[in-house]
Amino acid sequence: INSNGQVLFERGDEDAYENCLFLPAGTYYLTSEMIGSGPTAHATITTYYYELQNDTIKSVLAGGLRIKEVRLRKDTVNSSDDQVVRYSYNMAADKDRSSGFLLSTILYDYGFTTRGFSEVGGPGTTCDFQVRTSVSQVPVSTANGNPVFYAEVTEFFGDMLPNGSAAFGKRESTFSFSPDIGVLAYPFAPPVNYGYKRGLLLEVKEYNSDNQLKLETSNKYEFDAINHAHGITGLKVAYLKNDQQFDGIEADEFTFSFYFYHSQWVHQSEQTTTEYFQDGSRLVTKKQLFHDNPAHVQPTRIITTRSDGNTEVTVRRFPLDYDVSVNGGTDAMLIALDTMINKKFMANTLVEEYTLLLKSKNNIKPTGLNNNIANGGEILSGGIISTGNSAGFGSEALKGKVEIDTFIVAGKLVRYRVDGSNVVPDTVFVLDLGEPVLKSSFTASKVYNNSFIHDNRYRCTRKFDAFNEHAQPVQYHEPYGMITSVIYQGSTGLVNAVFNNTAIADAAYTGFESEEQGGFTYQESNVDSEGPFSAAAKTITGSRYFKPGIVSRAVSSAGKYILSYWATSAVNVSGSACSVENTDIGETIHGFTAYQVFLNFSSSGTVTLNSAGLLDELRLYPEAALVTSYSYQPLAGISEVCDANNYITRYEYDAFSRLQYTEDHFG
Secondary structure: OOOOOOOOOOOOOOOOOOOOOOOOOOOOOOOOOOEHHHHHEEEEOOOOOOOOOOOOOOOOOOOOOOOEEEEEEOOOOOOOOOOOEEEEOOOOOOOOOOOOOOOOOOOEEEEEOOOEEOOOOOOOEEEEEEEEEOOOOOOOOEEEEEEEEOOOEEEEEEEEEEHHHEEEEEEEEOOOOOOOEEEOOEEEEOOEEEEEEOOOOOEEEEEEOOOOOOEEEEEEEEEEEEEEEEEEEEEEEEEEEEEOOOOOOOOEEEEEEEEEEEEEEEEEEEEEEEEEOOOEEEEEEEEEEOOOOOOOOOOOOEEEEEEOEEEEEEEOOOOHHHOOOOOOOOOHHHHHHHHHHOOOOOOOOOOOEEEEEEOOOOHHOOOOOOOOOOOOHHHHOOOOOOOOOOOOOHHHHOOOOOOOOEEEEEEEEEEEEEEOOOEEEEEEEEEEOOOOOHHOOOOOOOOEEOEEOOOOEEEEEEEEEEOOOOOOOEEEOOOOEEEEEEEEOOOOOOOOEEEOOHHHHHHHEEEOOOOOOOEEEEOOHHHOOOOOOOOOOOOOOEEEOOOOOOEEEEEEEEEEEEEEEEEEOEEEEEEEEEEEEEEEEEEEEOOOEEEEEEEEEEEEEEEEEEEEEOEEEEEEEEOOOEEEEEEEOOOOEEEEEEEEOOOOOEEOOOOOOOOOEEEEOOO
């Protein structure tokens, strides 16, 4: 019966099921006579529909944006030298078929049941509704973005060639995919998001212009569902209908569905790289990464095996790999480790890394440390943990026989200390080996008798003397080498000036580019800004300059110093306990002239500059020191470098922050 009450189709039990009626869009009613009478009367109405799909759909127009082509244009006018990269998202094995996957199952039709209650004694009624909608009832998109995921991407470098490659070759990349899983029933709770399992690089193949495979890389990953798995549970409640209860009181009826949000720790466990050569030979390199300590997420062993028979093992140790118990001890390294673990949570800071070389992998005996590799424990005899740690595993699991052809070939170690409220590196060491040494003669770093000990062949390569409040090193030196001092641009971490052969206490620099005054004292209100080298330039570097006014600097040590600056007019230099021995005047660029004033301090004192014009690039340092200063363009990079001779190099960038050209001191 249609909405006008017209009977369109009628049949009895004797009618054949093959009878069909094709209906246009509209509203229709299905009616049926009741079977039986009284409380047991009932009727059943069932509907079916089906769809036919004969061929696999290989190309579907869908929404969303994907990068099709990237052009790097060297010449803003001529496009013939453009560097072009084109992208395809079709399958490598079936180039006419998209590699796209829907994150969730699309559901346009669904069923749900409502119940009605009759008067006391009756069985009530149950109605199963079949609903079909024009939009999917399961969310096909999540907060992670596009509802379609492309598992394969091919990059073509240069112009396309008839053989399917490009002028400079192509690269095929395959990524992991795991669909979201939803409850396909009303009220359709949000699907479980498996985004952390998607987008992992599984395979990369690189071809030359002749379509010959040159390099192949495959990766494997592991998911930790025990030590680093997290999840929360949600509940979605939806309205069904208003029912007539037994006692005649109307009540609402609801339904619900649980859903889950969870994630796991994902880490790479293996990488295999195959290089193919013109003569048909190939070199296979297999790298295995082991995370032996679940207390942190860093690889503790990296074992690299090559098809030529060589095996290389890199052992890495982090704060949580040591059993630290200070107990009132005074060892600076133990105090630093304890602070890193229990206060600063610096679990991923590298402490020691050393490399072993095995002449033949046949000499490596299997152990039970990790069934995925047969040579792990032999190489790591006592190598990861020496006394156990908070993660609950110790050296017993790592014991094994050390073969006589297992050699230590390189090593690096960093000792740390607590500096104020920060943990900072104190000393950097490297292994001083004239030739490889047997693993059995090497002492891996460990905690012993409330002290941090390491192999005595470690040699200091850098000692950090001082840090600022942002934990940035402001002074360090190499053994028997010069002292290096650094001044930073505020808290950005950008280096403003580097001084060689002087302590930070005797050096000062400012280009007036940040709130930090670099060791000088002046009124910040005297600083202004303007673009460099404009028609009426007011800066020599950067974008800020000092207007007429006074700048001073206190000097704590007697000796000879150089005061250098760029100014638009003469500057009066005076001070206490110092005399001006000489002034060198350099060239003039864009209205600024370079000055070098040679000062001699008989004791600690002060130097003062009284500028009647504009001032920029102000430096003070001992006569035997050298200084290089840097200015920056936001979101681009270095804009100017002023070297030890006061020569300036400029760097120009385009609108996309790409370096366009370099200009020397003379333009």
